[in-house]
Amino acid sequence: MTEISPPKGSGALARREARLAWGLLFPTIAIVALVVIVPLLAIFWISVKPVSLGDLRPAELRTRISLNDRSDPPQVELRVINPSREQEMRDTGLAVTLPDGVVLTGDLPQGCALTGQRLSCDFGDLKPRTNERFRIDAQVSGEGRTLERAVRDAKLVSRGQVSNVLTNSTFTLDNFRKLFSGGEFWGVFGVTLFYTVFGTLGALLVGLFAALLLNKDFRGQGILRGLYLFPYVAPVIAVAFTWITLFDPYSGSANALLVQMGVSDGAINFFGAKPLALIMVTVFEIWRYFPLSFLFILARMQSIDTDMYEAADMDGASPFQKFWHLSMPQLMGILSVLFLLRFIWTFNKFDDIFLLTGGNAGTRTLTVNVYEQAFAVSNIGAGAAVAVVVFGCLLIFSIFFFRTMSREEGL
């Protein structure tokens, strides 16, 4: 008698379904891998390389050919230049087809060979800053001027490569060493934490307040809800520049208002003075992202069962009691998920601070530091090292996130 058991392994249908799934996913995976995974790997690679902004365009061999008809005998001149100041150029060479009417008669430079009208040379490795001239006697038949132009315009194919810092095997930990050795890093890290923690908490609390306001039916509720989303929907560059205009120390309305109301005596430099600038960018972050928390919290609130509140009313619970003991426990899930998500994204935020202060006046966060190192100091390697640190933090956060996420299920 045969044992009865569920089928083992996957059947033909299941296999077909999986094949289809991978087929549908393939384009997405391919393109995301190309533009996300590859750059991520590249960041790790670059972070251990001494790359600066100037190294992005590796030096190329420069060659020029010309004919001097007036000398006696006429000479063809070859110039070979290695423009790199530091690096040796390997496997250099050139090839050119001379125009008819120019026949080389003199000694060819070492490594050169002539087949018919075609001159090809191999110069081997050239030292940094090599600048050589080779003169070769020639016989000219025809009009000198025309031939000079013809030689100058002859198509010159040159080759030679410097070793590219991006691809060679020089590795260094200097980027990281420099990053952690100065006291600067921990300052930047502290600023990032302040911005992230208070920005996230602030946006969450303000959003909760806004959601409580709108969690009832009245005329105009839809309009207010749309209105309160404005800060989030508007382009960041537009609102950031508006804030700068509004808080300008000389022509800003906020300062004029404060002076007029007697709160301050003189102009306050909101985005330029040390502790204030950090507080201001955090306030901006709260202002810009409270709509998002508000929207999510409101959506959750509206799905809470009203029976519970009716029961609480029967038992004589006061409004605050209902909020603390009924609403809050129901909202805890969405609040914790929102907190973690917003925490991660605030940590990653770049545009806002970059536009508001450019990372000056004690507002430089890690992400702004990536840009500063790579482009302002033009040390791409150091920028990549900061990026690696950012990515490492992100991984740690996401572990927490997925733990909470699987507990809370969905969002």
Added chain:
Amino acid sequence: MKFLHKGYLAGPIIGALWALVMAVSLGVAISFATGHAARPAVFGALLLGLATGLARAWGGTRWLTDVVAVVVALALMVLGLGALQFGQAFGLEARIVLSIVLAGAVALPLNVILREIQIGALTRHEFEAAVIRFLTGFGYIFFTAIVIIPFYVMVMTSMKSQQELMLNPLDFSIDLSKGWHLFDSYYELMTRFHFGRYLWTSFYVSVLTVLLTLLFSVPGAYAVARLRFAGRKVFSRGILLIYMVPMIVLALPIYIAYSMVGLRNSVFGIVMIYPVTTIPVALYMLQGYFRGLPVEVEEAGLMDGLSRLKVIWKITLPLALPALASVGLYVFMIAWNEFLLAFMLLDDPSKFTLTRGIASLNSSEIPRQHLMAGAVIATVPIMALFLGLERFMTRGLTAGAVKG
């Protein structure tokens, strides 16, 4: 908080706080509207609020509260202790009218806020309800102010001249006699700074981004939501993880790669990179929606002999149209507002997107109102789209887009 549960304490205290809120709001509103000084005075506001709150708690009638508020406000004004201290620009009539307006702004809402408050002991219920009504009123004013003021400043600044701005930064009144010259900044941006072209570039880049994103994410999202295959869970988590990778971390190698390949400074390069930044978001949102669709309909289609791809095309997609609209709108918004990549990858003014164009206006040689006009030009289309399709937009935002 127990000791506050008495009408003669709760009424005046809430009244005083409310009067303070109103004095500040009215002062700011008057300043922004006229450009003249109207300073809220704490002491006067507290007195006015105390009196009004006490009148409401004690007398318990609407008209008494209103009368007390008006009388107290006018008396304080005459004594020079008014809750609003006016500058020289305001005449006597204006002061009286504004004082009465302030009294109304204090008394009318307080009548509602202190509805259940009597002079004696209060139940916890009555007290907390009053506090909540106070907080609600405060909240509406607070949120409306913080949202409206920056946009108001943005629009008004764009219509003023540099001199006017420096002269009195508070004066946002518009000189209507200037007629069309109010829009000089816009005219100049459109003609001299090529903003028309930037608008068009931003528009078609955004539309292409939406189309490409949907093209790639719909099949992917369907596969993750419906089909069973090994690695499905890892994959859907991977999407979220990628969705969290900071843009600046990716922007650096992309900048390097683009510099080497020569794709920098080309709109093509931008169109290639934007969809990839939005695909994870779209995948995440769409798969959530696909999961919510009834499987039975699709199974019926399969039973009737449609292939999977046909099922997607003929059943799932038509059912998911609202979701596609939401996701499309959201992606459009991301692409339209995108700044970092455009800023890093585009240097040639003839290829700028709108956000990059605005960034180029941020120099000391270009007057502020041009910058603000640029901001308005970038904001208005997305706002119009948002208000027109608000239903889709809010759905799209809540469908899993917590990214900013």
